[in-house]
Amino acid sequence: MPLLDRHGWRDDPFERLENGLVAAAGSVLVPWAVVAEALASRRPGQALGVEVANDLDPAALRPQLAGLDLVSIVFPSYADGRGFSLARRLRRLGFERRLRARGPLIADQLADALACGFDEIELDEASAGRQPIEQWLRAAEAFTANYQRGYATTESILERRRARRNAPDRETAGAF
Amino acid sequence: MYRYDEFDERFVRERVAQFRDQVARRLDGSLTEEEFKPLRLRNGVYLQLHAYMLRIAVPYGTLSGRQLRQLALIAERYDRGYGHFTTRQNIQFNWPKLRDVPAILDLLADVEMHCIQTSGNCIRNVTADHFAGVAADEVEDPRPTAELIRQWSTNHPEFCYLPRKFKVAVTGAEEDRAAIGVHDVGLRLLRHPETGALGYRVLVGGGLGRTPIVGKVVREFLPKAELLAYLEAVMRVYNAEGRRDNKYKARVKILVHELGEEEFARRVEAEFAQLDGPSINADPEEVARIAAYFAPPAYESLPARSARLEAAKATNPALAGFVTTNVFPHRVPGYAAVTVSLKLIGGAPGDATAEQMRAVADLAERYSFDELRVSHHQNLVLPHVRQDDLPAVFAALAAAGLATANVGLVTDIIACPGLDYCALATARSIPIAQSVAERFRDPVRQQEIGPLNIKISGCINACGHHHVGHIGILGLEKNGIENYQITLGGDASEKTALGERLGPGIAAEEVPEAIERLVEVYLAARGAGESFIDTTRRIGLEPFKAAFQSFARKEVQDAAA
Ligand code: SF4
Numbered sequence: 092m093p094l095l096d097r098h099g100w101r102d103d104p105f106e107r108l109e110n111g112l113v114a115a116a117g118s119v120l121v122p123w124a125v126v127a128e129a130l131a132s133r134r135p136g137q138a139l140g141v142e143v144a145n146d147l148d149p150a151a152l153r154p155q156l157a158g159l160d161l162v163s164i165v166f167p168s169y170a171d172g173r174g175f176s177l178a179r180r181l182r183r184l185g186f187e188r189r190l191r192a193r194g195p196l197i198a199d200q201l202a203d204a205l206a207c208g209f210d211e212i213e214l215d216e217a218s219a220g221r222q223p224i225e226q227w228l229r230a231a232e233a234f235t236a237n238y239q240r241g242y243a244t245t246e247s248i249l250e251r252r253r254a255r256r257n258a259p260d261r262e263t264a265g266a267f
Numbered sequence: 268m269y270r271y272d273e274f275d276e277r278f279v280r281e282r283v284a285q286f287r288d289q290v291a292r293r294l295d296g297s298l299t300e301e302e303f304k305p306l307r308l309r310n311g312v313y314l315q316l317h318a319y320m321l322r323i324a325v326p327y328g329t330l331s332g333r334q335l336r337q338l339a340l341i342a343e344r345y346d347r348g349y350g351h352f353t354t355r356q357n358i359q360f361n362w363p364k365l366r367d368v369p370a371i372l373d374l375l376a377d378v379e380m381h382c383i384q385t386s387g388n389c390i391r392n393v394t395a396d397h398f399a400g401v402a403a404d405e406v407e408d409p410r411p412t413a414e415l416i417r418q419w420s421t422n423h424p425e426f427c428y429l430p431r432k433f434k435v436a437v438t439g440a441e442e443d444r445a446a447i448g449v450h451d452v453g454l455r456l457l458r459h460p461e462t463g464a465l466g467y468r469v470l471v472g473g474g475l476g477r478t479p480i481v482g483k484v485v486r487e488f489l490p491k492a493e494l495l496a497y498l499e500a501v502m503r504v505y506n507a508e509g510r511r512d513n514k515y516k517a518r519v520k521i522l523v524h525e526l527g528e529e530e531f532a533r534r535v536e537a538e539f540a541q542l543d544g545p546s547i548n549a550d551p552e553e554v555a556r557i558a559a560y561f562a563p564p565a566y567e568s569l570p571a572r573s574a575r576l577e578a579a580k581a582t583n584p585a586l587a588g589f590v591t592t593n594v595f596p597h598r599v600p601g602y603a604a605v606t607v608s609l610k611l612i613g614g615a616p617g618d619a620t621a622e623q624m625r626a627v628a629d630l631a632e633r634y635s636f637d638e639l640r641v642s643h644h645q646n647l648v649l650p651h652v653r654q655d656d657l658p659a660v661f662a663a664l665a666a667a668g669l670a671t672a673n674v675g676l677v678t679d680i681i682a683c684p685g686l687d688y689c690a691l692a693t694a695r696s697i698p699i700a701q702s703v704a705e706r707f708r709d710p711v712r713q714q715e716i717g718p719l720n721i722k723i724s725g726c727i728n729a730c731g732h733h734h735v736g737h738i739g740i741l742g743l744e745k746n747g748i749e750n751y752q753i754t755l756g757g758d759a760s761e762k763t764a765l766g767e768r769l770g771p772g773i774a775a776e777e778v779p780e781a782i783e784r785l786v787e788v789y790l791a792a793r794g795a796g797e798s799f800i801d802t803t804r805r806i807g808l809e810p811f812k813a814a815f816q817s818f819a820r821k822e823v824q825d826a827a828a
Contacts, residue, residue, distance in 0.1 A: 146507070169302065169428070170305055170388065170428050171428060171511060172425070172426070172427065172428025172429060172506055173506060173507055173511075175424065175425045175426075175428065176425055176503050176506045176507045177507065179425060179503070180503075183541065197298060197302050198292070198297075199285070199289070199306065202424065203424040203427065206424035206425075207424055207425050221296065221297050221298070222292075222297050222298075223297070226292060226297060229288070230285075230288070233281055233284070233285045233288070234281050234282075234285075234422065235277055235281065236274065236278070237278075237421075237422055237423075237424065238278075238418040238419055238421055238422070239419060239423055239424065239425075240546060240548075240549075241543070241546045241547050242424050242425070248275075248278070248418070249549055249550070251274060252272070252274065252553060252556070253550060253552065253553070256552055
């Protein structure tokens with residue numbers, strides 16, 4: 092399925108497997124239900140990802156996190172924002188590898204997804220067909236800065252105000 | 268008043284550009300209608316019965332004269348010359364064209380206004396006490412808090428796709444004029460009983476709609492500086508765990524109810540404990556920066572009583588009556604807050620024409636430090652008027668047809684748009700309000716009856732807050748005929764209570780007479796100086812029920828005869 096990140100479309104190195112028997116040679120993505128088997132049968136150095144529902148308790152994932160190269164969180168619809176909170180919690184647990192949002196997201200959500208800790212979005216063909224990549228990249232830049240601290244991929248407005256307070260001689264926002 | 272800095276300004280302009288782009292993507296087919304709908308809602312654009320409706324945010328109900336003039340201009344240029352102030356301190360236009368919306372957004376941005384998050388499953392426009400900065404019983408002006416929350420909740424990357432809408436109200440006063448008990452989150456500024464430090468009592472899970480519930484205290488005292496981190500914890504618990512299987516069970520009140528308030532509070536505290544407050548909360552300089560905009564205006568020092576006003580009242584009974592009902596005491600000697608009633612007998616509650624808006628804008632500029640408020644009772648307020656100026660303000664209001672002296676009285680009726688506009692309505696609300704107001708139009712009688720809040724909703728969604736009306740009226744539909752349920756004993760104040768049904772539903776024409784019967788019970792039973800709601804509390808529902816039911820039965824018999 093089509094995969095994109097903040098730079099554009101990209102190839103998906105992960106092969107999706109339905110059971111936990113890791114026969115393939117390359118990177119694989121397995122369902123949450125078989126993660127234990129997959130971890131046990133993976134070859135040394137083989138990248139392993141797991142796909143989880145958006146209502147999974149992050150504590151359940153915690154013991155596995157260190158062994159995973161990718162966590163893919165399913166968005167059943169774009170209006171279901173649970174995945175954003177789950178992503179935040181996984182990042183807080185220290186997960187630093189790839190985090191993917193999978194589902195029928197819309198272009199405006201790329202910025203939200205990045206801000207909540209996702210790296211990439213996997214779409215279905217229909218969503219990808221309707222929404223050219225330029226729309227995603229443009230939407231991701233719609234706002235120079237947001238108000239929330241601790242989220243943004245760029246400095247928040249509050250940080251920018253603080254910086255300006257501390258450097259009063261810098262006159263305009265252009266300085267940022 | 269808060270003023271945008273360049274960051275706010277750029278943000279709002281970028282938001283307008285984003286909406287233009289979203290509309291373009293809908294038109295070229297990139298977005299399906301289903302995908303576009305939440306986007307337009309998050310920008311306040313509803314599809315109503317006859318047309319699109321645009322809801323404009325009036326953050327915590329505060330406006331300047333210039334802003335109100337701009338709303339008047341929009342009313343004339345893009346609507347039918349009037350606007351409708353809502354129970355959430357916003358304003359709605361009922362007849363704009365979809366293609367004009369981006370141009371309207373530009374006009375709004377020119378005066379530091381927007382439609383951001385006035386609808387949709389996100390954190391909505393924050394409301395506050397309309398007497399903020401005026402009331403003597405205030406610990407702190409709630410508006411800096413409300414502005415901080417406005418900014419924090421705007422375009423939040425994590426909390427714009429919630430299970431359902433989410434409403435926050437803030438008050439800094441003892442008397443709750445912001446109805447914090449019936450909001451998803453209600454905040455009350457207070458001082459810690461031992462340390463004297465400022466903080467918030469936090470209520471979660473209040474709401475009206477089809478399952479009315481009064482909010483529960485989940486935090487008795489939250490230090491002021493920790494507000495945003497705590498709200499983030501509340502929102503994360505709700506976003507992750509709120510129900511999404513049933514739209515009618517998706518509000519946070521249901522989650523609080525199903526988990527129990529202790530368990531809900533425990534989960535919030537557990538989440539809160541994991542957050543790094545200093546990296547989330549606004550720093551003290553930012554809080555101070557916002558607060559500075561709400562510093563008191565340059566009041567003159569005046570005697571507590573205005574001789575000029577007293578003299579004018581003595582010769583002008585209409586002025587005296589107006590002062591009794593529409594003027595609220597100000598904490599600064601010699602000043603007063605004036606409520607401009609948008610409940611003209613025969614009018615639609617909350618509607619104001621462009622000329623009326625300009626007249627009020629003039630008065631705000633001339634007599635009230637260029638400030639005015641929208642109250643959740645759908646009236647306007649001139650918050651800082653010198654008592655010496657009250658006769659002049661009254662005369663100007665009278666000239667504009669805005670001197671209706673009925674604030675808090677039986678004809679100061681809250682009503683949602685109902686079947687005249689709303690696509691969800693099951694019955695009309697505005698004509699009911701009009702017929703009840705018509706019945707009680709005599710000002711002397713209104714004064715004699717005293718404070719009495721009637722609230723009307725045109726369907727179970729309860730936008731007219733009927734559950735918390737002293738008398739509530741809910742319009743339903745039964746076999747294709749409008750049918751009105753009457754409730755009694757609701758209260759939106761700090762004594763939050765939900766009204767109880769008095770009996771079977773009645774027909775539209777019967778509503779004024781039914782209200783009359785309830786008022787008669789009250790007048791016969793009240794003690795000296797006792798208000799309607801106090802009498803209902805003291806004597807209970809039964810006498811009212813009996814009067815109502817004998818009336819309702821008789822109507823049924825007459826109809827059958
Ligand atoms: S209460 Fe019902 S009829 Fe009235 S505005 Fe709300 S949704 Fe519409």
